[in-house]
Amino acid sequence: xxxxxxFILVLVxxxxxxxxxxxxSRPIIIAHRGASGYLPEHTLEAKVxxxxxxxxxxxxxxxxxxxxVPVVLHDIYIDTxxxxxxxxxxxxxxxxxYYAIDFTLVELKQLKVTERFxxxxxxAVFKNRFPVWQSAFQIPTFxxxxxxxxxxxxxxxxxxxxxxxxxxxxxxxxxxQDISKMVLPILDRYGYRTKxxxxxxxxxxHEEVKRLRTELGxxxxxxxxxxxxxxxxxxxTRAGLEQVAKVADGIGPAIPFVVSAGTNxxxxxxxxxxNAHALKLEVHPFTFRAEDLxxxxxxxxxxxxxxxxxxxVDGVFTDFPDRGVAFLRAQQNVR
Numbered sequence: 001x002x003x004x005x006x007f008i009l010v011l012v013x014x015x016x017x018x019x020x021x022x023x024x025s026r027p028i029i030i031a032h033r034g035a036s037g038y039l040p041e042h043t044l045e046a047k048v049x050x051x052x053x054x055x056x057x058x059x060x061x062x063x064x065x066x067x068x069v070p071v072v073l074h075d076i077y078i079d080t081x082x083x084x085x086x087x088x089x090x091x092x093x094x095x096x097x098y099y100a101i102d103f104t105l106v107e108l109k110q111l112k113v114t115e116r117f118x119x120x121x122x123x124a125v126f127k128n129r130f131p132v133w134q135s136a137f138q139i140p141t142f143x144x145x146x147x148x149x150x151x152x153x154x155x156x157x158x159x160x161x162x163x164x165x166x167x168x169x170x171x172x173x174x175x176x177q178d179i180s181k182m183v184l185p186i187l188d189r190y191g192y193r194t195k196x197x198x199x200x201x202x203x204x205x206h207e208e209v210k211r212l213r214t215e216l217g218x219x220x221x222x223x224x225x226x227x228x229x230x231x232x233x234x235x236x237t238r239a240g241l242e243q244v245a246k247v248a249d250g251i252g253p254a255i256p257f258v259v260s261a262g263t264n265x266x267x268x269x270x271x272x273x274x275n276a277h278a279l280k281l282e283v284h285p286f287t288f289r290a291e292d293l294x295x296x297x298x299x300x301x302x303x304x305x306x307x308x309x310x311x312x313v314d315g316v317f318t319d320f321p322d323r324g325v326a327f328l329r330a331q332q333n334v335r
Contacts, residue, residue: 026332027308028315029324030163031055032287033074037319039130040081040115042072043137044148050160051152055321057163057200058149062142064177069105070142070186076100076168079119082111082139101175105141113137126291142183146190161198165225169208180208180216187220194219195249200284202252206231206244213247223284226253238275250282250314255294258285258313259306267296273311286317288324301327 034046035053047058061074078084079098084091087110092098100108115132116125124132140148146162153159164183172179192199202223203209212218224244226232234240236257244251253272260268276283285307290300297303300320304327307313318324 026328027313028056028284029054029321029328030057030059030284030315030317031321032059032317032319033061034058035319035321037126037129037290040113040137041074042081042140043113044140044145045137047145047148048152050321051149051156051158053322054158054325055160056315057161057198058145059317060142060145060162060164061167062164062179062183063100063167064172064179064182065103065105065108066101067104068177068182070179070183071100071105071108072140072142072145073100074167076171078103078108078111078139081116082113083133084111085119087111101172101177108139111139113139126289128291142186143190146186150190159198161200162192163200163202165202165204166208166212169203169205180212184212184216184218187218192220195221200250204229204232206235209244210247221250222248223250223252223282224248226251226257228254236272238271241272241275241279241281245279245281248281250284251276252284252286252317255285255287255307258283258311259294259296261295265296267294267306269311273313282314284315284317285313288316288318288320290320290323 031050033041034043035049036046039046039049042061050058060072062070063073063076065071076099077097078100084098091102114137115130117123117132118125142164149160149162166180166183169179187193187199191197197220200221200223201212201218202225204225204227206224209222209224213222224235226236235244236253258270258272260270262268273283288300288303293300293303297306300323304316304324307316309331316324
């Protein structure tokens with residue numbers, strides 16, 4: 001019912017909500033796990049809301065079920081966003097965690113999804129977001145989400161792209177499943193094949209990014225995500241970015257890799273964006289959250305200004321896509 005109500009919002013929202021941003025020269029707003037600042041992350045409801053808000057791309061984190069179905073979850077674990085510990089108390093591994101890959105799709109569909117919480121304290125990670133355990137949400141499959149987004153694109157007259165992440169591919173192979181080989185045929189089936197299609201495919205593991213481009217022959221746009229792993233520390237250097245540019249079309253760095261906080265509200269901009277742009281790599285930093293601002297930004301809008309106007313990154317991942325869209329609209333009006 002709630003999905004249907006959100007769908008109605010699409011029908012009554014002004015057509016061409018963000019059509020004025022169609023020019024490829026402007027930055028893109030990527031809905032991080034959907035409109036996750038307002039609804040439980042990666043639910044279909046959060047994706048509908050992000051679409052209505054005018055996000056350019058909607059993110060999907062992908063892991064596999066026991067029977068090899070790509071589902072949309074941020075983690076290989078499911079005990080931080082579902083009631084798995086209550087429904088299947090005997091299915092945890094020796095480390096005390098519950099893994100999506102240990103459950104069939106039918107079993108995953110039995111779980112109730114909620115706002116992200118700490119499994120030890122049972123408290124919400126973001127206390128002012130959607131209430132924990134309220135309403136009813138499910139884990140969607142990747143195909144279900146693509147069908148939803150493509151359906152909304154048709155009914156609303158506004159095309160939002162997809163931005164899937166292949167999660168932990170090396171780990172999945174150790175579990176006996178090749179997640180990339182499961183995902184690519186789905187992308188092909190739904191028309192996400194080339195760099196002309198509205199998709200970015202992302203991954204943290206550089207070896208998998210190379211494999212996607214070479215061994216598996218993916219021809220669409222690829223994003224190399226960058227975190228604090230030793231491998232990715234090298235990839236943030238000029239020499240590392242040169243390696244990235246051989247196979248990928250852009251990078252997705254964490255915010256501190258682009259801007260580091262100084263004293264008294266000051267900040268220092270690294271050379272990461274300059275080096276990436278020199279190699280014709282797009283830059284899409286993550287994650288822009290109103291509740292988790294760096295010390296140098298007094299508001300989410302100020303953080304947008306620093307990155308989108310001053311540093312001129314090519315897009316941002318945000319839990320609040322409506323505010324990102326509004327910021328870009330205001331910037332256009334100023335000009």
